[in-house]
Amino acid sequence: MSFWLSIAVQTPAHSAIAGPLTYRSEFPLTPGSLVRVPLGQREVLGVVWQALDGPGPEQAGRDIRPVAGVLEGLAPLSANWKQMVSFAAAYYQRALGEVALAALPPQLRDLSTAQLARRLRRDAGAGPVEPPVATDSIALNDEQARTLATFESENGPFLLFGATGSGKTEIYLRAVQALLAREPEAQALVMVPEINLTPQLEARFIERFGSAAVVSLHSGMTNPQRLRSWLAAHGGAARIVLGTRMAVFASMPALRLIVVDEEHDPSYKQQEGARYSARDLAIYRGRLEGAKVLLGSATPSLESWHHSRPAAGDEPGGRYRRLTMAGRIGGGALPRVRLVDMNLQPRKTVFSAALVEAITQRIARGEQAMVFLNRRGYAPVLHCADCGWKSECPHCSAYRVFHKIDRTLRCHHCGFTQRVPRACPDCGNLDIAPLGRGTERLEEHLAELLAGTRRPDGQPLRIARIDADTTRLKGALESQLAQVHAGEVDVLVGTQMIAKGHDFRRITLVAAVNPDGALFSSDFRAPERLFSLLMQAGGRAGRDADYARLNGSASEMWVQTFHPQHPLFDALRRHDYPAFAAQQLQERGQAGMPPFSFQALVRAEARTQEAAQGFLQRASEAAAGLAGADPITLYPPVPMTIQRVANIERAQMLVESPSRAALQRFLAAWHPVLHAERDRAVTRWAVDVDPLAI
The missing domain is CATH 3.40.50.300 (P-loop containing nucleotide triphosphate hydrolases)
Structure with missing residues (x-):
C-alpha cells in the first residue's frame, strides 16, 4: 500500500516550482517529519507538509518517486512552525521549500539517516534543562x-x-x-x-x-x-x-x-x-x-x-x-550633545581644535573616548590631480577603497583587489593621493594630533580601531572589546560596529566626525537611520553613573557637521526621539510613504542595463490588467544606486499601494507574469517586500 505525501524541498531558483512536491511512502508519515527524497539526480532533505488522498491530476500517468528515508529520532516540526514558514514564503514571494529548508541547519540538510541516528545517540540523554533559580542581585528602579x-x-x-x-x-x-x-x-x-x-x-x-x-x-x-x-x-x-x-x-x-x-x-x-x-x-x-x-x-x-x-x-x-x-540606571545623565559648525573651521579640518582638546582632557583624567565614522579603509578613493584618474572598480560602478595597511585597492562590493599602483595608470604621474577619509586614515590622523598626550600614569595613549577589517580573524572582535573594557584603550575608532549595543563603562566622550552624508539622501529612510545611529553612538558615553561621579565629569557627544541648524540635530541635542519621530511621520504621511503605504521592489540583474530594465518594463506592461480595482502604483524601472556589481547590471522597479492586502494580492497574481517575461538575458530577479533601502 502506498501513502501519498506533499513534501517541501528546495527547488532550483526561478524554477517556477513554488509549492511542495508529491512523493509516495510505504507507510504513513506525520506532517513535519524530516525525510530524504530524490530530486533530479540528487537526494535531498525534505519536510513532510501534509498527507494526500492520492496524487493530483497533474501527476496522472507519472511515476511518483518514493521517499528514500526518514530521519528517525527527531520529533516532527510543529504545525505552528509550518504555518509560519508558509506565511513567510507567501508574504515575501519565495518558494515554500526555499524558506523551509533555509530555516534548518546546513549540516542537517547534508546528513544521511544513518549519520543523524549516530549523532542523536551521541547526544542522547539531553532532556529539558532546569535552569538554576535566578537571584535578583540587581535591584530594579x-x-x-x-x-x-x-x-x-x-x-x-x-x-x-x-x-x-x-x-x-x-x-x-x-x-x-x-x-x-x-x-x-x-x-x-x-x-x-x-x-x-x-x-x-x-x-x-x-x-x-x-x-x-x-x-x-x-x-x-x-x-x-x-x-x-x-x-x-x-x-x-x-x-x-x-x-x-x-x-x-x-x-x-x-x-x-x-x-x-x-x-x-x-x-x-x-x-x-x-x-x-x-x-x-x-x-x-x-x-x-x-x-x-x-x-x-x-x-x-x-x-x-x-x-x-x-x-x-x-x-x-x-x-x-x-x-x-526615559531615565538611566543609577541616575546617570544622557551625554550633552555639542555641535561643531565645520563651516567655521579652517579648510580641510578633520578634527576641530576644541574636539582635540576635549579628547586630550578625557585621556589625562584616565577616561576613554570613542570616535565614530561609518566608512572603513584608509580613503574611499585614490585619485590623480593631473589627469583626474580615480580608483574605479573595473567590474562595478563604484570606487575601490584604499587600504594603507596592506597597500591595496579593494572593492567592497565585488571583492576585487589589486596592489596600489606606483604611478597613475593613465598618465604616469607619481603623485596619486587619497581622497576622503575612512577609519584607517582617521586613526592615523588622530595619532598625529594626540602624539604628545599622556595617560595619568605618564604612559603614551593607546588608540584602537574596530571595523570589518580589524575583526576578520576569529576571536579578534572579542579580544579587542576585552581590551576596551579593561581600560587598555584610551581612544576607540570605528564604524557602526562599535556604535550600538556595547556596554562601555569608561567611555565619557563620543565624537561623530562626518555624519552629513545621509541628511540629503534620495532614500527617505536615511534620516531615520542616521538619527538612530547617532543616538545609539552617543549612548555609549556615560553609561556608568558611579564612574562619572567619581571623576566629576559629565559625558559628552560631539557632532561635527556643516548643517548644525538641521532639525535632526536639534532633536538629537535634546535627546528627543518622540519629536524627531513625529516630524518624520508627518512628512511620510503627507507623501504617502511607509508606514502609511506599503511597498515592494522588483530587482533585476542582467548583462546589460537595457536588458534588466526591459524585463521590468515588460513585466509592468503585462501587469496592467492584474490590479483590477486594487489601488496599485507601478513606478518606471530605474538603475539601482550602484547599478553594476561584478559586471552584472542591476535595475529596480517600485510597486506601491495604500493597502497591504491589495499589494499582496497583486504580487501573488504578478509572480507567474514575472516568470513568463524573464528571458535568457536576465540572470536573476527578485521581489523584495517591505524594502528598507531604495
Whole structure:
C-alpha cells in the first residue's frame, strides 16, 4: 500500500516550482517529519507538509518517486512552525521549500539517516534543562519595576522605548526569569541584530540561568555548533535561544516569549534569498504561538513607533502597547550633545581644535573616548590631480577603497583587489593621493594630533580601531572589546560596529566626525537611520553613573557637521526621539510613504542595463490588467544606486499601494507574469517586500 505525501524541498531558483512536491511512502508519515527524497539526480532533505488522498491530476500517468528515508529520532516540526514558514514564503514571494529548508541547519540538510541516528545517540540523554533559580542581585528602579509589572499583567505585543543605559537588558532577563518560574517547560527566544552583540548578551544570560539552559544560533557558528544548538532547541533541552535574525525560524515547541533587542536595526531584514524581516516575523510568530513579544529600542523604527501610538480623541491607538523608560540606571545623565559648525573651521579640518582638546582632557583624567565614522579603509578613493584618474572598480560602478595597511585597492562590493599602483595608470604621474577619509586614515590622523598626550600614569595613549577589517580573524572582535573594557584603550575608532549595543563603562566622550552624508539622501529612510545611529553612538558615553561621579565629569557627544541648524540635530541635542519621530511621520504621511503605504521592489540583474530594465518594463506592461480595482502604483524601472556589481547590471522597479492586502494580492497574481517575461538575458530577479533601502 502506498501513502501519498506533499513534501517541501528546495527547488532550483526561478524554477517556477513554488509549492511542495508529491512523493509516495510505504507507510504513513506525520506532517513535519524530516525525510530524504530524490530530486533530479540528487537526494535531498525534505519536510513532510501534509498527507494526500492520492496524487493530483497533474501527476496522472507519472511515476511518483518514493521517499528514500526518514530521519528517525527527531520529533516532527510543529504545525505552528509550518504555518509560519508558509506565511513567510507567501508574504515575501519565495518558494515554500526555499524558506523551509533555509530555516534548518546546513549540516542537517547534508546528513544521511544513518549519520543523524549516530549523532542523536551521541547526544542522547539531553532532556529539558532546569535552569538554576535566578537571584535578583540587581535591584530594579521605579521605571523598570513599573515596566515589568505592565508587561507581566497585560497583553502585547509590546514596544519598550528605553533610553540607552536605562536597563532594558535587565527587563529581558526578568521577563525570561518570570516565565521559567511560571512554566518549567517553557522556552524563550531573544534576538539581537548582529553577531558581535551575541557574546556579551550570552554572558549575561549564562550568568543568570546557567550555560546548560542557553544556546546561541547565528551564522558565525560552525555547522556542527549550529546543529547542536538547533537540536537542543527542537528537543526542548535549551530553554533560552539567543540569536540573530535566522533564529526567528528556530524550532521551539514550547515557545512562550520572544524578545527583539534593538528592534529598529536594519540587520533584521535579510538582503539575499528570502528577504524577510525577522522583527515582523517575530510579531507573527508570537500571535501564532500564543507567546508574548517584546520589542526593545532607544530609537524604535518609525513603523513600530506608529504601531504603538496611544489613542487620541477619535483616532484609535496602535496594535502595540508602548512601555517607556526615559531615565538611566543609577541616575546617570544622557551625554550633552555639542555641535561643531565645520563651516567655521579652517579648510580641510578633520578634527576641530576644541574636539582635540576635549579628547586630550578625557585621556589625562584616565577616561576613554570613542570616535565614530561609518566608512572603513584608509580613503574611499585614490585619485590623480593631473589627469583626474580615480580608483574605479573595473567590474562595478563604484570606487575601490584604499587600504594603507596592506597597500591595496579593494572593492567592497565585488571583492576585487589589486596592489596600489606606483604611478597613475593613465598618465604616469607619481603623485596619486587619497581622497576622503575612512577609519584607517582617521586613526592615523588622530595619532598625529594626540602624539604628545599622556595617560595619568605618564604612559603614551593607546588608540584602537574596530571595523570589518580589524575583526576578520576569529576571536579578534572579542579580544579587542576585552581590551576596551579593561581600560587598555584610551581612544576607540570605528564604524557602526562599535556604535550600538556595547556596554562601555569608561567611555565619557563620543565624537561623530562626518555624519552629513545621509541628511540629503534620495532614500527617505536615511534620516531615520542616521538619527538612530547617532543616538545609539552617543549612548555609549556615560553609561556608568558611579564612574562619572567619581571623576566629576559629565559625558559628552560631539557632532561635527556643516548643517548644525538641521532639525535632526536639534532633536538629537535634546535627546528627543518622540519629536524627531513625529516630524518624520508627518512628512511620510503627507507623501504617502511607509508606514502609511506599503511597498515592494522588483530587482533585476542582467548583462546589460537595457536588458534588466526591459524585463521590468515588460513585466509592468503585462501587469496592467492584474490590479483590477486594487489601488496599485507601478513606478518606471530605474538603475539601482550602484547599478553594476561584478559586471552584472542591476535595475529596480517600485510597486506601491495604500493597502497591504491589495499589494499582496497583486504580487501573488504578478509572480507567474514575472516568470513568463524573464528571458535568457536576465540572470536573476527578485521581489523584495517591505524594502528598507531604495
